[in-house]
Amino acid sequence: MKKFSLTIAAGAFLASAQIASAAEPADILATYADIAEAGYTDSLTTAQTLKSAITALIETPSDEMLDAAKAAWIAARVPYQQTEAYRFGNVIVDEWEGKVNAWPLDEGLIDYVNTSAYGEESDENAFYAANIIANEKLTIGGREIDATNLTPELLQSLHEVDDVEANVATGYHAIEFLLWGQDLNGTDAGAGNRPATDYASGEACTGGNCDRRAAYLVAATDLMISDLEEMATAWGDNGPARAALGDGKEGLGIILIGLGSLSYGELAGERMRLGLMLHDPEEEHDCFADNTHDSHYYDALGISNVYRGSYTRIDGTIVSGASLSDLVRGVSADLDAEMITKLEATQAAMRVMKDKADSGEMAYDQMIGEGNEEGNAIVQAAIDGLVAQTRTIERIVAAIEVDEIEIEGSDSLDNPEAVFQ
Amino acid sequence: MPFSKAFRRTLKGASATLLVSGSLLTPASADAISTEQATALITALTDELVVPAYTQLAEDSSNLSEALKSYCAAPDTDGRLKVETEFHATMDAWQRAQIIQFGPIYEGKGPARFQFWPDKRGTGQRQLRQVLNNQDETVLPSGALAEKSVALGDLQALEYVLFNDLKITASEDSFACRYAVAIARNQEMQTAEIVQMWAGNNGYREQVLSAAEGTDVFFDEKEAASRFLNDMAGAIDVVRLQKLDRPMGLTIAGARPKRTENWRSQRSLRNIRLNIESVEQFLTVKDGFGDLLTSIGKETTATATLELVSEILSDIAAFDQPLSLLVGDPDARSDLESLLTKLRGLQSLVREQLAQDLGLVPGFNATDGD
Numbered sequence: 001m002k003k004f005s006l007t008i009a010a011g012a013f014l015a016s017a018q019i020a021s022a023a024e025p026a027d028i029l030a031t032y033a034d035i036a037e038a039g040y041t042d043s044l045t046t047a048q049t050l051k052s053a054i055t056a057l058i059e060t061p062s063d064e065m066l067d068a069a070k071a072a073w074i075a076a077r078v079p080y081q082q083t084e085a086y087r088f089g090n091v092i093v094d095e096w097e098g099k100v101n102a103w104p105l106d107e108g109l110i111d112y113v114n115t116s117a118y119g120e121e122s123d124e125n126a127f128y129a130a131n132i133i134a135n136e137k138l139t140i141g142g143r144e145i146d147a148t149n150l151t152p153e154l155l156q157s158l159h160e161v162d163d164v165e166a167n168v169a170t171g172y173h174a175i176e177f178l179l180w181g182q183d184l185n186g187t188d189a190g191a192g193n194r195p196a197t198d199y200a201s202g203e204a205c206t207g208g209n210c211d212r213r214a215a216y217l218v219a220a221t222d223l224m225i226s227d228l229e230e231m232a233t234a235w236g237d238n239g240p241a242r243a244a245l246g247d248g249k250e251g252l253g254i255i256l257i258g259l260g261s262l263s264y265g266e267l268a269g270e271r272m273r274l275g276l277m278l279h280d281p282e283e284e285h286d287c288f289a290d291n292t293h294d295s296h297y298y299d300a301l302g303i304s305n306v307y308r309g310s311y312t313r314i315d316g317t318i319v320s321g322a323s324l325s326d327l328v329r330g331v332s333a334d335l336d337a338e339m340i341t342k343l344e345a346t347q348a349a350m351r352v353m354k355d356k357a358d359s360g361e362m363a364y365d366q367m368i369g370e371g372n373e374e375g376n377a378i379v380q381a382a383i384d385g386l387v388a389q390t391r392t393i394e395r396i397v398a399a400i401e402v403d404e405i406e407i408e409g410s411d412s413l414d415n416p417e418a419v420f421q
Numbered sequence: 422m423p424f425s426k427a428f429r430r431t432l433k434g435a436s437a438t439l440l441v442s443g444s445l446l447t448p449a450s451a452d453a454i455s456t457e458q459a460t461a462l463i464t465a466l467t468d469e470l471v472v473p474a475y476t477q478l479a480e481d482s483s484n485l486s487e488a489l490k491s492y493c494a495a496p497d498t499d500g501r502l503k504v505e506t507e508f509h510a511t512m513d514a515w516q517r518a519q520i521i522q523f524g525p526i527y528e529g530k531g532p533a534r535f536q537f538w539p540d541k542r543g544t545g546q547r548q549l550r551q552v553l554n555n556q557d558e559t560v561l562p563s564g565a566l567a568e569k570s571v572a573l574g575d576l577q578a579l580e581y582v583l584f585n586d587l588k589i590t591a592s593e594d595s596f597a598c599r600y601a602v603a604i605a606r607n608q609e610m611q612t613a614e615i616v617q618m619w620a621g622n623n624g625y626r627e628q629v630l631s632a633a634e635g636t637d638v639f640f641d642e643k644e645a646a647s648r649f650l651n652d653m654a655g656a657i658d659v660v661r662l663q664k665l666d667r668p669m670g671l672t673i674a675g676a677r678p679k680r681t682e683n684w685r686s687q688r689s690l691r692n693i694r695l696n697i698e699s700v701e702q703f704l705t706v707k708d709g710f711g712d713l714l715t716s717i718g719k720e721t722t723a724t725a726t727l728e729l730v731s732e733i734l735s736d737i738a739a740f741d742q743p744l745s746l747l748v749g750d751p752d753a754r755s756d757l758e759s760l761l762t763k764l765r766g767l768q769s770l771v772r773e774q775l776a777q778d779l780g781l782v783p784g785f786n787a788t789d790g791d
Contacts, residue, residue: 104542124543124677163675166542260784277530277537277571280544370569394784395640398647 023326025248028309031321032255033242035311036086037235039302042079042314044228050076050175051221058214061199070179074291077172079314081298085306088266089257092234092241098171099159099227103285105168107177109158110216112207117184125164132158132169133212150215152223170223173286178217180288187281187369191290255324259303260393267299268386276379279370292364293357296382297350303389304343331399339392346385353378453780456633458713459642465708466649467629470699471521472620478514479612485511486605493598496591505686508583511608512688515576516695520656520703523648524625525618533571534611538682539663545572549581553589556596566607574607577683584685643781650710651783653703654772660696661764664689668748669757678745689744694737700767701730710775719778726770733763 053072057065080101086093108118108129115129122128126140138145140162147154158169168174181194197206199214207213234241245251275283284292305311309323329336356362356378367375454462485507492500515535526532537545548570552560560566566574582601583590589597619625628636632645639645668680681689704711704727714723736756740747747753776783 119547122543124541163671273531277533278544278548279570280548282542282544390784394782395644397784398644398782 023322023330025252025327027322028255028324028327029245029248029251031309031319031323032251032306033235033245034319034321035305035309036083036241037232037239038311038313038319039079039083039086040228040232040235043076043083044225044232046072046076046079046314047221047225047228051225054217054221057196058199058218061196061201061204061210063196066179066194066196066199070289073172073176073179074289074294075314077286077291077295078298080172081295082302082305082311084266084299085258085262085302087258088261089254090241090244092244093231096227096231098165099156100171100224101173102160102165102168102171103173104166104282104287105173105177106164106166107182107288109161109167109169110174110177111213114182114184117182125162125166127161127164127167133209133216150212150219152219152226155216155219155223170220171227172224173288174220175217175224176286176288176291178213178220183281183288183290183365185281185365187279187366187372189363189366191363192288252324252327255306256393256397259306260390262299263303263386263393264390267296268383268390272296272379272383272386275368276376276383279368281365281369283368284365287365290357290363290365293354296364297354300346300350300382300386304347307339307343328396328399335392335396335399339389339396342385342389342392346382346389349378349381349385353382453717453778454643454646454713456642458716459646460630460633461708462710462713463629463632463642463645463649465706466703467619467626469706469709470702471524472616472626474514474518474521474699475612475616475619478511478518479609479616481507481511481514482605482608482612486602486609489598489602489605493590493594493602496593496595496598501587501591504583508579508686509688512576512580512683512686512692513695516692517699519659519696520652520699522652522655524629525615528618530571534567534575535608536576537572538577539667539680540572540577545570545577546581548572549578552600553582553597558596560600561603563603563606564610566603567611574604576604576608579604579608580683580686646779647781647783649703650771650776650779650781653700653710653775654768654783656696656700657764657768657771660693661761661768664693664696665744665757665761665764668744669761670748673749673751673754676748678748681743681745681748684743684745687743687745690737690740693744694734697730697733697737700771701727701734704730710779714775714778717778722770722774722778726767726775729763729767729770733760733767736760736763 050069050072053065053069057069084101087097088094106122106125106128107113108131109127110131111133112131113129118129120129130138130140132138132147132150136146136148138147143162145158147158155169155174158167161167161169177192179194180192181198183190183192185191195206197204197210199210199217200206201210231241233239236242245254271285281287284290285295286292307323308325310318310320312318325336325340328339353364353367356367356375357364362372362375364379366372367379369375485504488500488503488507492504519532519536522532526535540546549572551557552573560569560573572578579601582597582604589595590601592598617624625638628638629645632639633642635641639648664682668677670676678684682692683689703709704723711723711727714720737760740753740756742750742753747757772783775781
């Protein structure tokens with residue numbers, strides 16, 4: 001795995017960087033963990049607010065209540081997406097992440113779908129149109145499932161059922177689907193348009209099984225809250241995620257893996273470039289809510305937060321401290337300046353994309369549409385920014401080598417352990 | 422991600438172990454190779470492998486395009502055979518060139534213009550079926566496919582049109598046959614463009630060869646050499662994770678034959694062989710990675726890597742069924758698993774030992790995300 005070698009290189013990097021920089025790895029890692037703790041705690045807080053809005057919606061299924069729940073979901077994405085810079089590299093986060101943010105999903109697993117747009121079956125997924133909400137008992141591929149009680153445990157057991165990643169039963173995107181419904185507008189304007197009456201009781205109920213739909217939504221939200229609680233705690237004092245960073249040697253490698261992998265393979269590649277290549281409205285991260293521009297924007301911001309060691313919380317307070325930027329500056333001021341320039345260029349490109357979508361002029365799924373030159377160019381500019389910043393992250397990893405020449409024969413080269421004592 | 426979450430967990434466990442042991446390795450030495458040595462390496466790889474690989478692909482896709490035009494005008498058995506031969510030649514050339522993961526191939530919509538695979542969501546196939554069912558004429562005009570979804574103009578699409586149902590291209594002037602011509606023509610045009618972008622005046626070739634002076638693309642010659650090293654490692658990664666592990670599944674019950682690459686034209690193993698042969702060429706070409714290692718006294722690394730490569734190639738040659746059958750065959754399981762293990766070993770050798778010996782730093786790959 002590439003991940004190994006980067007880690008090794010980062011270990012070497014540290015050996016030399018330590019000499020020149022005032023920033024101690026332990027301090028950098030403390031800031032890093034503090035930002036993670038704050039970010040997951042903010043995600044938890046906003047998820048709890050979402051839960052209140054969902055409870056209100058189910059009690060009074062009106063358009064106003066549905067809009068309030070949607071607004072709460074969008075607000076909940078803001079801190080969560082900024083934590084994605086922690087996902088790669090931190091084993092504890094990566095193993096957990098799929099429960100809350102798995103994507104893309106075959107939504108027919110959960111609820112009714114428009115079959116003319118969605119189709120009725122898939123070669124890849126036997127649960128493609130299982131519709132858990134409509135079916136208390138299911139037999140699929142010889143497997144019997146009792147879905148009478150839509151509990152968090154049941155949803156957990158259905159998540160990635162049959163070893164198919166698109167069977168997403170839990171997390172932000174399952175909740176998103178239950179609030180918005182399918183976006184049937186293709187690459188034309190408009191998000192999903194689920195009526196509030198999908199949660200109405202008695203004769204007013206649309207879409208069938210409104211009580212089960214409500215139960216599913218509550219269970220999925222409760223589960224997400226407990227998952228977020230677990231991760232906020234994991235980054236607290238004595239938490240396992242904080243502890244796993246170690247004393248600095250491995251930890252800086254983890255940070256760099258997280259920043260590079262999210263920038264490049266995940267965000268620039270899987271989530272953005274693929275959409276431009278396929279010009280397909282299904283290829284957007286928050287496809288039901290048309291919130292993808294925000295999702296990407298806050299991902300990029302999260303990368304910058306980590307590098308610069310500063311995060312602005314949802315209440316406006318700032319968590320900051322010793323950063324990777326400080327350490328890199330100690331090795332090469334030019335390299336740090338290059339990284340900051342690249343991060344800011346990405347932010348600016350993402351801002352253009354976000355403003356375009358927020359203004360209502362063009363949603364993300366329209367931007368990636370075939371023949372939309374302006375939209376394609378906006379998304380491509382953000383991708384280019386992410387790719388360019390990845391190259392600088394690699395240069396940061398490689399900068400070590402240059403430094404080692406300077407310190408050849410020193411303890412840091414001959415006895416890498418010595419400098420950490 | 423190109424591989425299952427569960428498998429990823431296994432890898433993550435392994436990486437956690439290495440996180441600790443990694444720091445114990447001797448750090449890569451920056452002056453392991455000289456500027457001249459690095460420049461000789463990147464010159465050899467560019468002129469002996471990269472440019473010839475794209476030139477071959479251009480030639481083959483042009484032949485394919487001609488063969489399809491003749492066949493569609495008057496479909497017959499001989500014509501069909503000729504088309505299949507040229508399709509396989511083009512695919513062979515593409516699979517050899519696939520290892521190159523930087524430069525002009527990344528312009529525009531990137532390598533997926535040539536092959537969008539794996540199509541994990543079935544998006545490409547859905548789009549393709551729509552074109553065929555609706556006989557969507559907008560794909561036919563010259564240049565049209567370059568603007569559309571990559572899944573409509575790539576070699577996967579061409580394979581589907583030619584091999585999913587042999588009948589649809591067999592009648593005179595059929596839509597499917599005209600569409601196949603349009604795809605082949607699209608491939609021909611975009612490959613010619615890549616050749617030009619590498620080898621033309623002020624082309625990418627010159628960027629690579631003058632890397633030591635610092636260019637828009639490369640900080641220095643070591644960075645360029647690192648890109649090639651990264652490509653070797655990346656090619657092994659793709660074979661291991663996307664082409665083998667993903668269709669194999671965690672257990673034999675989870676085997677997914679239709680996740681093998683190009684199962685419709687039965688060339689999954691042939692692709693893998695060609696990919697590994699490209700890795701081998703990076704090592705064996707004159708002034709390539711093998712010569713370079715030897716010249717700095719690291720012939721043991723060169724020998725070990727080459728031996729493992731030949732072992733892997735003879736293992737691949739020993740299979741006597743298509744991979745789509747092998748993945749579900751209990752008798753073949755241990756052989757496939759052993760192949761995976763050897764590929765993992767090769768991966769480590771390239772990414773860790775070669776990188777360390779040469780003082781190079783392989784970077785992030787597109788497969789790093791999820």
